[in-house]
Amino acid sequence: MRRVLAAALLVAAAGCSTAPAEPASQSTAEPDKIAWGPCTDLKRPDGEPPARQDASVRCGKLAVPLDYAKPDGERLDLALIKLPATGKAKRLGSVVFNFGGPGASGVDTLDQAAKMLTTLRARYDLVSFDPRGVERSSGVRCGDxxxxxxxxxxxxxxxxxxxxxxxxxxxxxxxxxxxxxxxxILPHIGTVNAARDMDRIRAAVGDAKLNYVGMSYGTQLGGVYATQYPKNVGRMVLDAPLDPTVTxxxxxxxxxxxxxxxxxxxxxxxxxxxxxxxxxxxxxxxxxxxxxxxxxxxxxxxxxxxxxxxxxxxxxxxxxxxxxxxxxxxxxxxxxxxxxxxxxxxxxxxxxGRSEDGTYSTQMTSFPAITCVDTAxxxxxxxxxxxxxxxxxxxxxxxxxxxxxxxxVWPAKGSDEARRVDATGSAPILVVGGKGDPATPYEWAPKLTAQLKTATLVTYQGEGHGAYLSGSKCVQGLVDSYLVDGKMPERGATCPAA
Structure with a gap:
């Protein structure tokens, strides 16, 4: 997901968003707490530990209901990571990331992507998590x-x-x-419950609104969140969008x-x-x-x-x-x-997700577990x-x-609830679609934008899956301007390929 792109279309192509970073909270319930501590088990893409570890990075767990129909019943521990804000200017809150999959570890990926997110980190704490059924969050395993x-x-x-x-x-x-x-865990994973978990994370980090960047599958998670909690949406960016309605x-x-x-x-x-x-x-x-x-x-x-x-x-x-x-x-x-x-x-x-020692991450097992539960x-x-x-x-x-x-042949039943998105009533949402994206074809970008009803689409003309972390200065400029300054790009904005 790394590509270099010269850019000229930055803040000049942006308009103003009406969404403040941290509007008044809608909830009066006391949020659960996250016990933050040192990170001890981070991994690189090859499964090995990172060569260097930023001592300021924190890891933690948040207990959420295994079954939301039984909120006082058995709990599941979500694994989280936080990169604290580094700048001297006023902190804007947190930005929560989901890097896709479904099945990618947000804990590992955020640590790996840190150097590409310095502009955001100057103003925000950067937060990600392993969704339920992924890696450290009761990751689905299917054999040795x-x-x-x-x-x-x-x-x-x-x-x-x-x-x-x-x-x-x-x-x-x-x-x-x-x-x-x-x-x-198989009946209790999926995007609807992950969106509920994400609202628990929002409350636990102390944000009245969820500021969010979702990539690939993370766009569906963001869309479902905005459908369930439209009034809790802060500044939301959906990059490499899925169309959840496709068969x-x-x-x-x-x-x-x-x-x-x-x-x-x-x-x-x-x-x-x-x-x-x-x-x-x-x-x-x-x-x-x-x-x-x-x-x-x-x-x-x-x-x-x-x-x-x-x-x-x-x-x-x-x-x-x-x-x-x-x-x-x-x-x-x-x-x-x-x-x-x-x-x-x-x-x-x-x-x-195979390591040299022959073990696997949950990447290949979480994917079908979430995908199959997300559709009937x-x-x-x-x-x-x-x-x-x-x-x-x-x-x-x-x-x-x-x-x-x-x-x-999947052993857990599926539901179509995650296939419907409608964010009516939410703050403006920014969608970024790539013309040369092989995994989430561009045709899905305008479709998700229309389904959300509150979204604006930016088109990236380059190759590859995902635009924000591709190295495109144009895309990164537009996205960061929205997340930091609240400036929504004009409708029809386009970023060129390298």
Whole structure:
């Protein structure tokens, strides 16, 4: 999510927001307290502890109801992190972050992103958390490292009956293990309860209004929060937006188109130089296709593991999230074509949350747990096969049935409550959508903006998933100006690509 972009469109393109940072509170209830202390278990993306730790960073826990229908019953501890404000000017309160997923650890990611948030931190405490069902907050577990290795390494090619049967059997086994290991929490996670938790966090940090930055899935969480608590919305930014109304089929096809578009952009950029994948785009694409077909029959040996076609495809997709990782993807594909799969395996592991010791974060297990609870849709076999056929027609490399196959056998019931957003009555909300975003296609940005009814859309013309932390000075300027000064960009504002 790192990209450098020259920018000229900053505060000059902004208007004034009517939302103060900390209006009068609506609640009279005494909030729960957070016991802040030193952070002892932070992790880098590779699962290792950070080389250096900012001594001012604090970690803590907040007890919330496991079941909000029984508010005085069993409790669940949410893990939080706080980067205290550093500036001498008047503190504006806190900004709460959700970095996406669903399933990403906000505790680890905020610590990793700290250097990119210095402007905000000068005026705000920066706060994030592991949502319920994620990592330190009763994270969903679905088997040991060996079981996760089997699941993540599944091939999607060739698209025949044998492959489909293997995927279906793996989905059933995965769901069974999730129920065995995390059955108590599975019915109580999801975005609706996470939004309730977030209002508890707002109260616990002492803010009358929630100032919030949500990225990717975090935009759905923000939208649901604004729907549930419109009067508690302060300054809210939703970057790389999801359209919560889409079906499994619509989401799968839109994302397949998005990744295929990003892949083609990558190939075009590669062949402009000494591209190790091929001398022109057609040749490079054909070589990648041959590599994937070869791996489906004979995986590459990588340090006692096998780089399967499924893992290789995952590695390619992981690198397409940011234009900055395209050079590494060039190298990884070039080496794989010569029989060396270490770099592609590294990319795949970074996406699946696998550490060098063979353990996994909850990234791959929290995702379906939250996704499947957030919808009542349970597609039948015919719908899955129709979706997969359409997706493979768009992209043989990225086409699949999506998450619908796993939700079809998920042990917890789903609800459509998180699919409806309407923030009528809230303060103005800023939505940022990227034209080259592979994971949350731009078409979803104006749709979420319209559904919220109180939002303004800024369009980023660049590549990659997410704009605020991409390195775009234009986007960061507009967002920071809104969060710090309350200046909402003009309608139709656009930030150029690099």
């Amino acid at each position: 490292g060996a079981a996760m290795d089997r699941f993540t390494s599944l091939d999607t090619l060739p698209n025949d009956d044998e492959t489909q049967r293997a995927i279906e059997a793996a989905n059933k086994e995965f769901a069974k293990l999730c129920q065995q290991n995390s059955g108590k 499994f089929e619509q989401r799968t096809l839109a994302q397949t188109r998005g990744f295929q578009k990003a892949y083609e952009s990558f190939l075009r950029a590669c062949v402009k130089g000494a591209c190790p994948v091929g001398q022109d785009q057609a040749t490079a694409n054909a070589n990648v296709g041959k590599l994937m077909n070869r791996l489906a029959g004979k995986p590459l040996q990588v340090n006692g593991r096998e780089l399967t076609q499924g893992l290789a495809s995952t590695g390619v997709a992981a690198a397409l999230y940011s234009e900055l990782t395209w050079p590494f993807l060039e190298q990884a594909l070039g080496e794989a074509l010569k029989g060396r799969g270490e770099a592609l395996m590294y990319l795949a592991d970074s996406y699946t 849709e349970r597609p039948d076999e015919a719908s899955l096969r129709r979706t997969e056929a359409a997706a493979l027609k768009i992209s043989p490399l990225f086409g699949s049935e999506g998450s619908g196959g796993l939700c079809r």
